[in-house]
Amino acid sequence: PVNADRIAEDIDALAKITEPDHPWTRRAFSPLFLDGRAYIEARMKAAGLETRIDAAGNLIGRRVGTKPGLGTIMVGSHSDTVPDGGRFDGIAGVISALEVARALNDRGIVLEHDLEVVDFLAEEVSIFGVSCVGSRGMTGQLPEAWLSRTSGDRDLAEGIAQVGGRPSVLLQQNRPDIAGFLELHIEQGPVLEDEKKDVGIVTAIAGITRIEITVEGRADHAGTTPMDGRADALVAASRLVLDIRNAAGERAKTPGHFAATVGEFRIEPNAANVVPSKVVLLIDGRAEIRSDMEAFCEWLDAHVVKLAITHGVTIEPPKRVSDNHPTPADASLLQTLERACNAVGAKHRRMASGAGHDTAWIAKVAPAAMIFVPCKEGRSHSADEWAENDDIALGAAVLFEAVREMDKA
Amino acid sequence: PVNADRIAEDIDALAKITEPDHPWTRRAFSPLFLDGRAYIEARMKAAGLETRIDAAGNLIGRRVGTKPGLGTIMVGSHSDTVPDGGRFDGIAGVISALEVARALNDRGIVLEHDLEVVDFLAEEVSIFGVSCVGSRGMTGQLPEAWLSRTSGDRDLAEGIAQVGGRPSVLLQQNRPDIAGFLELHIEQGPVLEDEKKDVGIVTAIAGITRIEITVEGRADHAGTTPMDGRADALVAASRLVLDIRNAAGERAKTPGHFAATVGEFRIEPNAANVVPSKVVLLIDGRAEIRSDMEAFCEWLDAHVVKLAITHGVTIEPPKRVSDNHPTPADASLLQTLERACNAVGAKHRRMASGAGHDTAWIAKVAPAAMIFVPCKEGRSHSADEWAENDDIALGAAVLFEAVREMDKA
Numbered sequence: 143p144v145n146a147d148r149i150a151e152d153i154d155a156l157a158k159i160t161e162p163d164h165p166w167t168r169r170a171f172s173p174l175f176l177d178g179r180a181y182i183e184a185r186m187k188a189a190g191l192e193t194r195i196d197a198a199g200n201l202i203g204r205r206v207g208t209k210p211g212l213g214t215i216m217v218g219s220h221s222d223t224v225p226d227g228g229r230f231d232g233i234a235g236v237i238s239a240l241e242v243a244r245a246l247n248d249r250g251i252v253l254e255h256d257l258e259v260v261d262f263l264a265e266e267v268s269i270f271g272v273s274c275v276g277s278r279g280m281t282g283q284l285p286e287a288w289l290s291r292t293s294g295d296r297d298l299a300e301g302i303a304q305v306g307g308r309p310s311v312l313l314q315q316n317r318p319d320i321a322g323f324l325e326l327h328i329e330q331g332p333v334l335e336d337e338k339k340d341v342g343i344v345t346a347i348a349g350i351t352r353i354e355i356t357v358e359g360r361a362d363h364a365g366t367t368p369m370d371g372r373a374d375a376l377v378a379a380s381r382l383v384l385d386i387r388n389a390a391g392e393r394a395k396t397p398g399h400f401a402a403t404v405g406e407f408r409i410e411p412n413a414a415n416v417v418p419s420k421v422v423l424l425i426d427g428r429a430e431i432r433s434d435m436e437a438f439c440e441w442l443d444a445h446v447v448k449l450a451i452t453h454g455v456t457i458e459p460p461k462r463v464s465d466n467h468p469t470p471a472d473a474s475l476l477q478t479l480e481r482a483c484n485a486v487g488a489k490h491r492r493m494a495s496g497a498g499h500d501t502a503w504i505a506k507v508a509p510a511a512m513i514f515v516p517c518k519e520g521r522s523h524s525a526d527e528w529a530e531n532d533d534i535a536l537g538a539a540v541l542f543e544a545v546r547e548m549d550k551a
Numbered sequence: 552p553v554n555a556d557r558i559a560e561d562i563d564a565l566a567k568i569t570e571p572d573h574p575w576t577r578r579a580f581s582p583l584f585l586d587g588r589a590y591i592e593a594r595m596k597a598a599g600l601e602t603r604i605d606a607a608g609n610l611i612g613r614r615v616g617t618k619p620g621l622g623t624i625m626v627g628s629h630s631d632t633v634p635d636g637g638r639f640d641g642i643a644g645v646i647s648a649l650e651v652a653r654a655l656n657d658r659g660i661v662l663e664h665d666l667e668v669v670d671f672l673a674e675e676v677s678i679f680g681v682s683c684v685g686s687r688g689m690t691g692q693l694p695e696a697w698l699s700r701t702s703g704d705r706d707l708a709e710g711i712a713q714v715g716g717r718p719s720v721l722l723q724q725n726r727p728d729i730a731g732f733l734e735l736h737i738e739q740g741p742v743l744e745d746e747k748k749d750v751g752i753v754t755a756i757a758g759i760t761r762i763e764i765t766v767e768g769r770a771d772h773a774g775t776t777p778m779d780g781r782a783d784a785l786v787a788a789s790r791l792v793l794d795i796r797n798a799a800g801e802r803a804k805t806p807g808h809f810a811a812t813v814g815e816f817r818i819e820p821n822a823a824n825v826v827p828s829k830v831v832l833l834i835d836g837r838a839e840i841r842s843d844m845e846a847f848c849e850w851l852d853a854h855v856v857k858l859a860i861t862h863g864v865t866i867e868p869p870k871r872v873s874d875n876h877p878t879p880a881d882a883s884l885l886q887t888l889e890r891a892c893n894a895v896g897a898k899h900r901r902m903a904s905g906a907g908h909d910t911a912w913i914a915k916v917a918p919a920a921m922i923f924v925p926c927k928e929g930r931s932h933s934a935d936e937w938a939e940n941d942d943i944a945l946g947a948a949v950l951f952e953a954v955r956e957m958d959k960a
């Protein structure tokens with residue numbers, strides 16, 4: 143039902159709006175980001191959508207239905223990128239949503255519900271250090287304190303105002319009119335490609351828990367201090383990295399997506415001839431099932447106590463710097479998506495999302511669900527990110543069928 | 552034979568010449584360093600020494616002997632410090648050497664040999680990234696390429712010229728006149744304190760081998776990539792850190808000082824939600840016995856090959872970025888030092904130096920040896936560095952006795 147060429151044309155056009163030396167970079171709040179949005183808005187208008195920027199700085203294209211009282215069916219994703227990545231991450235979902243509207247136009251279909259195509263503001267961790275600004279903001283879930291987080295000489299409130307939002311009224315926002323929300327996104331993992339599936343129907347978006355651990359040893363002269371008289375923070379932290387890897391690996395073998403990764407790791411003083419005195423590391427934990435994360439944190443709290451004793455170092459209790467619970471998708475929308483896959487002949491499977499998405503925030507206030515399309519070797523947040531246009535188009539067709547069913551419900 | 556108060560007075564005076572917010576910092580080539588040298592030179596002159604700066608920028612105070620043809624007995628250390636450390640590291644040896652000359656004056660002793668008290672330039676790793684500038688330079692062992700290493704807008708040649716050296720004639724330097732060299736230094740390790748010894752007689756200065764290893768994995772999304780589908784460079788590097796620690800620990804149990812430390816460790820991209828793609832680490836290896844280091848390097852070369860396979864990462868062959876052999880002390884000077892210890896009642900033991908010292912460079916061209924005095928808890932290169940003045944004075948007395956014996960030999 144959808145036009146694959148039109149999708150390719152738009153995604154390619156957006157890919158050209160990038161920092162030339164850093165494909166594919168279109169950071170939220172940058173001039174390039176606004177250039178990208180100008181393109182998207184023009185294409186929304188060309189598709190007959192009424193465009194606006196909401197209080198949270200989201201770009202929305204509205205297609206009015208015949209029975210506005212029924213509420214709004216919303217479809218979309220985000221057009222911002224991480225540094226050096228994002229040819230498809232987000233934008234595939236924005237353009238697929240737009241294509242749903244165009245495909246409805248092509249067939250002269252008028253929905254009963256209003257349909258909104260949305261480009262959420264700043265889904266990726268932005269220059270202000272926070273993510274999902276638009277989806278949280280639209281639904282009154284943006285913490286007030288975040289508005290005063292700064293980057294250079296502006297704060298997030300000014301950033302939102304500069305893209306056309308109204309930060310002063312942001313905390314009162316909500317969207318009780320949303321009858322259902324759908325997002326298409328690239329998987330950002332290897333499962334669909336490995337299993338030769340066309341579509342992943344996302345049952346839940348994993349909770350994200352970030353845990354900081356500081357290991358304090360003692361700086362000593364690396365030349366003179368006997369090997370067995372040291373309190374080497376790097377040695378203790380290395381043991382911890384391996385133990386975390388193993389604990390997460392075991393938990394990942396049980397039902398429900400689970401992952402834990404040490405992604406940030408800094409040593410002090412980081413000098414060739416000094417025994418490391420301190421390591422600060424950050425664990426990124428993901429769990430589809432909340433009790434998995436609770437159990438992991440319990441294990442970790444107990445484990446670092448033992449590790450500190452064995453290695454003669456000090457480890458403060460692990461600090462949960464952020465902690466979001468898993469978000470299940472709407473059960474009835476999952477069935478709608480399954481029927482839509484079957485209608486267009488898409489081979490599909492249910493799976494959890496290990497990555498965070500705008501859908502998780504919308505799901506807190508309205509029925510929401512999302513689908514994944516395959517991406518090459520699971521690569522994402524990288525200049526190598528790639529998705530086949532036919533796969534995206536098939537996913538857009540699933541959205542189209544699902545939106546039609548949602549309209550009839 | 553020596554005057555402990557005079558030693559304390561000078562060391563305390565030098566301690567006041569420090570960056571006020573960073574005790575005890577007197578970095579080579581800085582204005583503070585020149586202030587420190589002005590003090591030392593004034594004290595040399597007050598002791599009747601003829602002072603000069605040699606081509607390599609060393610400050611030398613000369614006490615002429617009755618038979619100059621016999622050559623020069625040289626005693627000294629360095630007055631520069633690392634950042635945030637060095638209340639005794641180096642300066643204890645310079646002041647002890649000066650005290651030997653004063654003690655000779657007190658007793659009206661004129662030696663047959665010339666006696667030189669030396670403050671070597673830039674023993675610590677300097678702003679130009681190199682160490683032992685003065686002791687290498689005095690003996691024609693400063694690599695020519697180092698002269699053009701820069702820091703800010705000057706190069707090492709300019710740095711040497713600014714302290715009064717003559718970089719243009721540096722490569723031709725040698726000191727065939729040195730009949731013997733002695734250095735006193737704080738141990739920078741815990742052995743003497745633990746064993747309640749007054750003096751360590753240094754049998755050899757360990758070779759220092761620096762080995763760089765790069766572990767290349769693959770950056771993946773930390774949320775979505777299954778635990779068993781990763782090439783996590785941090786996990787592989789953590790295993791390597793533990794294996795290095797264990798291998799070095801085993802080798803340290805065999806005769807001869809051995810240590811290996813991972814002191815520098817950087818991960819990329821160092822982002823919370825990205826599986827680490829790369830770790831670059833630097834091993835600092837020390838060996839009193841060269842074959843120990845060769846064996847360690849052989850083990851390491853073979854081990855990283857296995858590790859790379861087990862962890863699905865790439866590890867290039869370890870790169871020896873620098874490699875100095877151990878330097879034995881002069882056997883006859885060791886006996887002289889032992890007799891000197893016995894003469895002043897200093898409890899002593901033979902031991903290797905795990906740290907590098909100027910003595911290692913002088914030892915390449917002349918009979919050389921050094922002694923250690925205890926320092927508190929082995930702390931060094933730290934603001935906590937401490938040595939008891941009585942311990943330093945006892946060490947200075949050992950130098951005094953040894954110099955007298957060397958003069959008679």
Ligand SMILES: NC(=O)NCCC(=O)O
Nearest residue numbers: 266496497498499774824
């Ligand atoms: N989809 C996505 O990459 N979100 C960024 C937040 C995260 O999951 O790490």
Ligand SMILES: NC(=O)NCCC(=O)O
Nearest residue numbers: 365415675905906907908
């Ligand atoms: N003595 C001393 O600390 N030298 C610095 C070079 C080293 O041994 O790391």
